Amino acid sequence: RTRGEDPNHRHRLGVMGGTFDPIHHGHLVAASEVASRFGLDEVVFVPTGQPWQKADREVSSAEDRYLMTVIATASNPRFTVSRVDVERDGPTYTVDTLADLRAERGEDVDLYFITGADALTQILTWRNSDRLFDLAHFVGCTRPGVELDTTVIDQLPRDRVTVMEIPALAISSTACRKRVAEQEPTWYLVPDGIVQYIAKRGLYRP
Ligand code: ATP
Numbered sequence: 001r002t003r004g005e006d007p008n009h010r011h012r013l014g015v016m017g018g019t020f021d022p023i024h025h026g027h028l029v030a031a032s033e034v035a036s037r038f039g040l041d042e043v044v045f046v047p048t049g050q051p052w053q054k055a056d057r058e059v060s061s062a063e064d065r066y067l068m069t070v071i072a073t074a075s076n077p078r079f080t081v082s083r084v085d086v087e088r089d090g091p092t093y094t095v096d097t098l099a100d101l102r103a104e105r106g107e108d109v110d111l112y113f114i115t116g117a118d119a120l121t122q123i124l125t126w127r128n129s130d131r132l133f134d135l136a137h138f139v140g141c142t143r144p145g146v147e148l149d150t151t152v153i154d155q156l157p158r159d160r161v162t163v164m165e166i167p168a169l170a171i172s173s174t175a176c177r178k179r180v181a182e183q184e185p186t187w188y189l190v191p192d193g194i195v196q197y198i199a200k201r202g203l204y205r206p
């Protein structure tokens, strides 16, 4: 029988945190690949409130980033969007995101936090990094063009961390914003609805 009918099956929830300024196909491919590899029932995208690592630049409003995330994920029945980080005051810390989702979804859910492997190498510097591995399994997706510092990953608990190669695209939100500012196309780097939303709202214009 299928896992859905198995009373012992624990719901497997992927958690894709990000600034999503804008969301692009690298994020969507990573979520889809991890979902397939780990048999996830759902991937919840969680746009950050104030990203503390990005205090040095203008970040689009939380509502614009939230709406873009909804638009980009709407066509996938397994993709959802959460407002937990947008609605929490103050800077966003992954430990709070995971604790809130755990509280909201209950104990019968296994959490898989999906992150770029580059971000994973910084994990020991994140707030309450020791607690993070009790809350979730961490999946670090390799990103083309970014050298991996394996000395950090080798120190993380082996049973709670997976580094996974995905056919991700050498694409970043930074590059998308720069393209918009320079009036270069973003078609096919981001979903069509995101190209249109950026133009409609006048985002990333110099
Ligand atoms: P920015 O350039 O503004 O930092 P970004 O493209 O890195 O944006 P974020 O919203 O910062 O996007 O990323 C959210 C998560 O997605 C991070 O864990 C990041 O490492 C991961 N990620 C971003 N782009 C890719 C990609 N092309 N392939 C795989 N993972 C990615």
Ligand code: MG
Binding pocket: none
């Ligand atoms: Mg980034």
